[in-house]
Amino acid sequence: MTSVITTRGLTKQFKTHTAVDSLNLDVPQGHVYGFLGPNGSGKSTTMKMILGLTQPTSGDIEVLGEPLTRASRTKLLPSIGSMIEAPPGYGHLTGRENMRIVQDMLDLSTPQIDHALATVRLTEQQHKLVRNYSLGMKQRLGIAMALARDPALLILDEPTNGLDPAGIEEIRMLLVDLAGRGITVMVSSHLLDEIDKMASVLGILSSGKMIFQGSRDQLFEQSVPDLIIETSDPHAALAQGLTATRVPEGIRMSGIDKDQTAKVIYQLAVAGVPIYEVRRVAQSLEDVFMDLTGRGGLL
Amino acid sequence: MRRAIRLEFRKMRRLRTFLITAILVLAVAGLSSFSLFAGSTQESFTDPDAMPWADLMVTYTLMASMTSPILAAVLASRQTDIEHSGTGWTLASTAGYSPGVLCRAKLVALSTVLLPAVIVQSLLVIGIGLFAGIRVPLDPGPWVLYTGLLFLIDVAFLALHIWLAAVVENQLVSVGVGMLGAFLGVFTLLTSTAVARLIPWGYYAMISPIGQQGDRLVYLTPPFGWIAGFLILVGIVFAVATRRLDRIER
Numbered sequence: 001m002t003s004v005i006t007t008r009g010l011t012k013q014f015k016t017h018t019a020v021d022s023l024n025l026d027v028p029q030g031h032v033y034g035f036l037g038p039n040g041s042g043k044s045t046t047m048k049m050i051l052g053l054t055q056p057t058s059g060d061i062e063v064l065g066e067p068l069t070r071a072s073r074t075k076l077l078p079s080i081g082s083m084i085e086a087p088p089g090y091g092h093l094t095g096r097e098n099m100r101i102v103q104d105m106l107d108l109s110t111p112q113i114d115h116a117l118a119t120v121r122l123t124e125q126q127h128k129l130v131r132n133y134s135l136g137m138k139q140r141l142g143i144a145m146a147l148a149r150d151p152a153l154l155i156l157d158e159p160t161n162g163l164d165p166a167g168i169e170e171i172r173m174l175l176v177d178l179a180g181r182g183i184t185v186m187v188s189s190h191l192l193d194e195i196d197k198m199a200s201v202l203g204i205l206s207s208g209k210m211i212f213q214g215s216r217d218q219l220f221e222q223s224v225p226d227l228i229i230e231t232s233d234p235h236a237a238l239a240q241g242l243t244a245t246r247v248p249e250g251i252r253m254s255g256i257d258k259d260q261t262a263k264v265i266y267q268l269a270v271a272g273v274p275i276y277e278v279r280r281v282a283q284s285l286e287d288v289f290m291d292l293t294g295r296g297g298l299l
Numbered sequence: 300m301r302r303a304i305r306l307e308f309r310k311m312r313r314l315r316t317f318l319i320t321a322i323l324v325l326a327v328a329g330l331s332s333f334s335l336f337a338g339s340t341q342e343s344f345t346d347p348d349a350m351p352w353a354d355l356m357v358t359y360t361l362m363a364s365m366t367s368p369i370l371a372a373v374l375a376s377r378q379t380d381i382e383h384s385g386t387g388w389t390l391a392s393t394a395g396y397s398p399g400v401l402c403r404a405k406l407v408a409l410s411t412v413l414l415p416a417v418i419v420q421s422l423l424v425i426g427i428g429l430f431a432g433i434r435v436p437l438d439p440g441p442w443v444l445y446t447g448l449l450f451l452i453d454v455a456f457l458a459l460h461i462w463l464a465a466v467v468e469n470q471l472v473s474v475g476v477g478m479l480g481a482f483l484g485v486f487t488l489l490t491s492t493a494v495a496r497l498i499p500w501g502y503y504a505m506i507s508p509i510g511q512q513g514d515r516l517v518y519l520t521p522p523f524g525w526i527a528g529f530l531i532l533v534g535i536v537f538a539v540a541t542r543r544l545d546r547i548e549r
Contacts, residue, residue: 053392077395088390090381092313104306105394130385145390 002029004184010059019045021208032179034199035188042208043188081151087142091131102145116148136167156187172198223288227253230277237273303404320416323370328423331359335431344433351433353516359424364484364503372477375460376470378405383468399541410454421446441508448506455533462540
């Protein structure tokens with residue numbers, strides 16, 4: 001897979017606080033890359049560094065096959081659409097007038113502006129003042145501004161923040177559709193649910209460090225679900241010196257792999273403990289995520 | 300840069316920049332010529348020794364010193380605040396326009412609005428003087444000089460307020476400094492030149508081509524060296540400060 005964004009050892013330090021710590025990021029081409037992490041984990045700072053809005057303390061960034069430097073940034077910017085932190089938009093102007101500003105800034109054609117507005121379904125509302133837009137409309141206008149330049153790469157920082165479920169679904173469908181058209185989308189969120197349904201590749205950040213990067217299935221493999229041993233005599237089972245907790249159906253053990261499971265079952269069987277069933281706890285992606293991030297404030 | 304300036308004019312739409320400027324121009328012209336309609340003043344309109352045009356210019360200088368700092372602060376603040384509220388700094392940066400470029404474009408755009416405004420303001424004051432009945436011939440030199448210098452000092456304060464409004468998000472600070480400047484502008488008209496040249500807003504007094512000799516008004520040559528020095532200093536500070544803005548990580 002060709003990477004559209006690659007970072008190596010990317011670090012950003014603010015006085016005594018390290019916001020991003022030795023980050024190695026690989027965003028594959030044509031995918032929706034879900035960039036997850038609790039609030040304050042360094043997602044926005046990373047995105048700002050990729051866009052050249054913030055200077056890294058150390059490390060390298062490569063975007064669309066070119067090392068990001070002051071000189072290359074000017075060349076790269078027309079190919080990168082972005083929305084960082086809050087959606088942009090001058091409140092005293094209409095959506096259309098805001099788009100005209102973007103058009104002038106980037107020397108775009110009127111059909112490009114019309115197409116971007118149509119893509120986010122804002123054509124009908126384009127003549128309304130942005131200050132009268134709902135949050136969802138502002139987010140869509142922000143995405144339209146990012147899309148107008150026909151980017152090869154779209155970087156969106158929490159684009160579904162504050163949206164209702166219908167708005168979230170709308171943005172999700174839009175981003176999946178864009179990825180289908182070959183645009184690489186890097187989208188951040190602190191809400192796992194939102195990302196899970198649109199991202200094909202996930203990157204999880206915790207306290208500035210990348211703790212996981214890969215597909216959804218690979219993420220599941222990272223975490224071993226708890227083991228439930230169903231027995232009518234949990235006292236006898238616990239008397240074998242196992243590190244386990246009592247549950248209504250028997251005992252529950254954490255962090256044991258397949259080999260350890262076999263040994264535990266053998267030990268209990270030899271001790272004459274009745275075993276009715278041994279199973280893994282059904283695990284949601286959120287459980288895996290919480291497990292990885294140490295329950296660091298994720299919703 | 301030309302494109303950035305054109306963008307600033309686009310952003311001016313519905314900001315009431317032209318309306319605010321027009322209101323203040325009319326206010327300055329009106330207040331400057333208010334005393335012309337007093338019966339005692341009108342007696343001097345045909346007497347060259349009474350210098351009615353110089354009298355009018357003294358009032359004009361006072362009103363301009365009082366209102367110009369506020370106008371500069373309000374225009375700069377409105378034009379810059381939209382970048383904070385609309386996440387415009389980031390939007391522009393992702394299109395290759397740094398905050399420094401935006402600030403310099405704002406200065407050029409607002410100066411373009413201010414130039415005709417200052418000219419119209421002076422013409423209005425003269426027009427009202429003629430309408431009120433001043434029949435002594437007008438010496439245009441001091442009026443042209445004062446109008447030109449007033450515009451340049453206004454541009455200097457626009458630069459200061461654009462920078463301030465960009466750095467401090469709370470626009471009350473920029474407008475508050477403008478109000479303080481209005482007070483200092485008037486205060487320095489009443490102090491010596493030595494004091495006025497040390498206070499930035501004192502340059503509204505320094506550019507006045509009218510002074511008092513005994514109990515008589517006289518036309519003076521403003522201290523061009525000091526005025527040029529002030530304008531150059533502001534230009535350098537603005538250039539350096541806006542370049543530094545590019546390094547602020549928002």
